[in-house]
Amino acid sequence: MAIDQIHDLQQVYRKLLHSMSRPGTISSIEQxxxxxxxxxxxxxxxxxxxxVLLDAEVTFxxxxxxxxxxxxxxxxxxxARCASVKEAxxxxxxxxxxxxxxxxxxxxxxxxxxxDPQQSATWIIESAVLSNxxxxxxxxxxxxxxxHLSTGQPFRFWQARDxxxxxxxxxxxxxxxxxxxxxxxxxxxxxxxxxxxx
Amino acid sequence: xxxxxxxxxxxxxxxxxxxxxTLKAVAIPGYQVPFASREMPIARGWGTGGLQLTLxxxxxxxxxxxxxxxxxxxVNAVSIKKLVQETTGVQVTDQTEEADLIQSRxxxxxxxxxxxxxLVLQVPMPEPLRPVEAREYATKRMHSExxxxxxxxxLFEQIVKYGKTxxxxxxxxYVNGRYVMAPSPIPRFDNPKMHQSEALILLGAxxxxxxxxxxxxxxxxxxxxxxxxxxxxxxxxQECRLCGSAHIFLDxxxxxxxxETVYQCNDTSYCMExxxxxxxxxxxxxxx
Numbered sequence: 391m392a393i394d395q396i397h398d399l400q401q402v403y404r405k406l407l408h409s410m411s412r413p414g415t416i417s418s419i420e421q422x423x424x425x426x427x428x429x430x431x432x433x434x435x436x437x438x439x440x441x442v443l444l445d446a447e448v449t450f451x452x453x454x455x456x457x458x459x460x461x462x463x464x465x466x467x468x469x470a471r472c473a474s475v476k477e478a479x480x481x482x483x484x485x486x487x488x489x490x491x492x493x494x495x496x497x498x499x500x501x502x503x504x505x506d507p508q509q510s511a512t513w514i515i516e517s518a519v520l521s522n523x524x525x526x527x528x529x530x531x532x533x534x535x536x537x538h539l540s541t542g543q544p545f546r547f548w549q550a551r552d553x554x555x556x557x558x559x560x561x562x563x564x565x566x567x568x569x570x571x572x573x574x575x576x577x578x579x580x581x582x583x584x585x586x587x588x
Numbered sequence: 589x590x591x592x593x594x595x596x597x598x599x600x601x602x603x604x605x606x607x608x609x610t611l612k613a614v615a616i617p618g619y620q621v622p623f624a625s626r627e628m629p630i631a632r633g634w635g636t637g638g639l640q641l642t643l644x645x646x647x648x649x650x651x652x653x654x655x656x657x658x659x660x661x662x663v664n665a666v667s668i669k670k671l672v673q674e675t676t677g678v679q680v681t682d683q684t685e686e687a688d689l690i691q692s693r694x695x696x697x698x699x700x701x702x703x704x705x706x707l708v709l710q711v712p713m714p715e716p717l718r719p720v721e722a723r724e725y726a727t728k729r730m731h732s733e734x735x736x737x738x739x740x741x742x743l744f745e746q747i748v749k750y751g752k753t754x755x756x757x758x759x760x761x762y763v764n765g766r767y768v769m770a771p772s773p774i775p776r777f778d779n780p781k782m783h784q785s786e787a788l789i790l791l792g793a794x795x796x797x798x799x800x801x802x803x804x805x806x807x808x809x810x811x812x813x814x815x816x817x818x819x820x821x822x823x824x825x826q827e828c829r830l831c832g833s834a835h836i837f838l839d840x841x842x843x844x845x846x847x848e849t850v851y852q853c854n855d856t857s858y859c860m861e862x863x864x865x866x867x868x869x870x871x872x873x874x875x876x
Contacts, residue, residue, distance in 0.1 A: 395600055396594075396595050396600065397595070397647065397648060399600075400596075400603075400646075400647045401647060403607050403644075403645075404645065404647065406611065407607075407610065407611065407614065407645075407706075407788070408788075410611050410614050410615065411614045411788045411801075411803040411804060412703075412803075412804060442604070442607065443604065443607065443608055443611075444604075445600075445601055445604045445605075446601075447601075447604075447605060448608070503732075504732035504733070505728050505729060505731075505732045506728075507616055507619060508609070508612040508616065508619070508621045508622075512611070531617050531764050531803045531805065531806040531807075532614075532803040532804055532805055532806065533805055534784075534805045558766070559616050559619060559766065559767075561615075563611070563612070563615045577614060577615035577616075578615055578616070579615065579616070579617065579764065
């Protein structure tokens with residue numbers, strides 16, 4: 391069965407909003423990923439997160455250089471336009487992407503300005519299986535005391551993120567989507583401290 | 589031929605735009621995210637901001653509660669409920685605990701909200717600095733520079749004039765220690781409910797085209813001076829004339845016959861619940 395553009399995407403949005411307002415909270419969108427009947431060559435939860443947010447009014451950038459097929463499919467499905475990493479509203483990162491490319495994109499993507507901090511890039515990241523193990527300690531709005539999250543990103547990733555969110559309210563927001571139909575979010579307000587160096 | 593309305597009234601493109609703005613609002617607590625406020629079948633300034641948020645959020649299984657200054661049955665609440673129900677077919681309720689989505693005009697319910705609920709507040713004037721600065725580009729700059737002297741000055745002037753801060757409603761708050769935000773015209777009594785709230789609070793201003801948010805467990809401090817601390821409305825020694833509740837927000841009314849001042853719960857569903865529970869206890873006792 392095909393994905394229902396109205397009701398399935400509404401459910402995914404509510405899970406995204408739940409996870410965004412409660413950083414570190416992992417939401418399952420298994421019911422909805424079951425409906426995806428096209429092979430995009432990436433996690434279904436990743437593609438659904440993109441489908442909820444992308445349309446003709448926004449731009450996206452696929453980090454991977456050899457995934458022209460994915461760019462075309464996302465454009466076909468959402469009417470969103472592909473743009474350079476410096477301009478894109480959404481940066482889509484796949485698990486296969488090189489760490490150096492990710493760090494470079496992190497340094498270049500837009501973070502808004504003090505007058506319009508919302509004109510920043512949102513990262514949608516295909517990640518290793520998400521869990522609440524204590525790889526990262528999260529604190530900030532939306533978290534009562536502290537939350538734990540494991541996304542499989544290397545230490546340098548978090549350093550790079552820190553350097554882009556230190557001028558709050560400017561910054562980047564992140565959505566992590568894994569192969570087990572789970573999503574978690576990290577808005578710019580949240581401090582993420584890695585517990586171990588990998 | 590009459591075509592059926594699309595689910596939740598909006599086309600999917602409109603929903604997406606509101607959803608993107610909402611996620612940004614959650615990521616920058618208290619910051620007013622501009623959005624392309626849509627034309628709605630109710631007039632601007634009558635809760636279109638809240639309504640647009642509700643329609644972008646709502647799904648088939650949600651249970652909706654709409655209140656207008658504490659009342660479930662007032663015109664604004666009923667019209668909004670009707671519109672949402674006719675275009676989505678969702679269940680509506682008066683009970684605060686039963687609702688997943690609560691759209692409210694100018695009150696936060698008396699019963700504490702939970703983590704599975706979302707409170708949507710209708711906002712007429714989202715800009716706390718507007719009374720001191722009419723130009724939008726100037727107020728945006730003030731927010732960016734963390735320059736809230738205007739908001740402080742307003743409170744200071746009230747103290748000079750009246751000997752206390754005299755905001756009847758919409759007392760400005762600091763969100764997450766960064767943005768000063770208009771909490772919508774809720775009474776000061778409700779301001780502390782926003783602080784470290786369990787539920788997500790979304791605020792929508794349709795006419796002014798702004799969406800902003802207070803995520804759960806976020807610091808929300810009412811602006812106050814050291815020597816003039818923030819105080820909520822006091823109903824010391826008063827209780828609701830119908831259900832007898834105290835320590836809640838009461839409406840002050842004049843009894844038409846006697847001319848006396850009487851007090852009554854502002855939150856009608858809370859009052860009804862108290863009455864029903866005492867009634868139930870009374871019936872159980874008389875039968876026993």
